[in-house]
Amino acid sequence: MGPLDVYLPYLLNRAGARIATAFSEEVRPLGATLQIWRVLAALHDRDRRRMGDLSETTSIEVSTLTRLVDAMEKRGLVVRRRDAADARAVTLEVTAAGRRLTRRLTPIAERYEAVALRGFEARETEALKASLRRLYANMGALTVHRRRPG
Amino acid sequence: MGPLDVYLPYLLNRAGARIATAFSEEVRPLGATLQIWRVLAALHDRDRRRMGDLSETTSIEVSTLTRLVDAMEKRGLVVRRRDAADARAVTLEVTAAGRRLTRRLTPIAERYEAVALRGFEARETEALKASLRRLYANMGALTVHRRRPG
DNA sequence: AAGATTTATCTGTAAATACAAATAATTGTA
């Protein structure tokens, strides 16, 4: 069988964990976390999104996201609004404070990216990212997202 | 800034999470988890390892590992022994039952690997794994492993 | 060899996370 580091899930997990830990420590003084960063980045890309949409694009569980957004709202980073078109849904909007924090976090995220990819050619970086997207898509076919057991 | 999926930590995390979830669901009926698999795989590669060593190679926190090993020991998959050479240390040894479970888990892990990498050339797979190892090493230089604050 | 320091593991406890049930609003259908 050989050592553990021939297995892809393990390689992914440990690399991901290291970056996540390092980034988290760095942004803690700003009162931010990796997940707050993800939500802000997603909203920066497209504002006024639904909870469910955000959960999907950030890969944060909806129930986790609810409580995370509670905290972010309390800190004045975002505001929740009932969707005008569909009152079941809630949309999130970043505030000026949220945008300020986003502007502070973005260069940190980019710096970590640079550190993680030190020594990589641009071509290698793109190949890596492309592979990770493919891999995610491959697994998506399998992960049937738990429909009712009919 | 653009969408979230240009960021490496995010790409790593979501790909890793998907594989982990899918694998975990599949091995649950066998009473196993991803972490149990990691410990067994590490011990299969080299048996009678210390807790600290295992923590390092599996990337499972020592305190988490302690309780995980409690459970595994209770299930008869491994036995703890005081290290003869250094009585501070505990070494882990797989039992026959542990080896049986390992033999059942290995093909599942390999199948998941194949699914995740469907459509990848052997060369691409190796490039991906190599990149992930480099990335981990790059971050290792930074992650100072929390020494005392002197 | 006694005392201080370091190393290895374990335990207490708080925070993070996720599944399932509850709530609330919409849409489809008779």
Next chain:
DNA sequence: TACAATTATTTGTATTTACAGATAAATCTT
């Protein structure tokens, strides 16, 4: 339009995880 089914989010709660402190043994220093 009323009833059932579906969709979106939130809340309850159990599990997981990790940090910090406790315990115990080895090593280093004088």
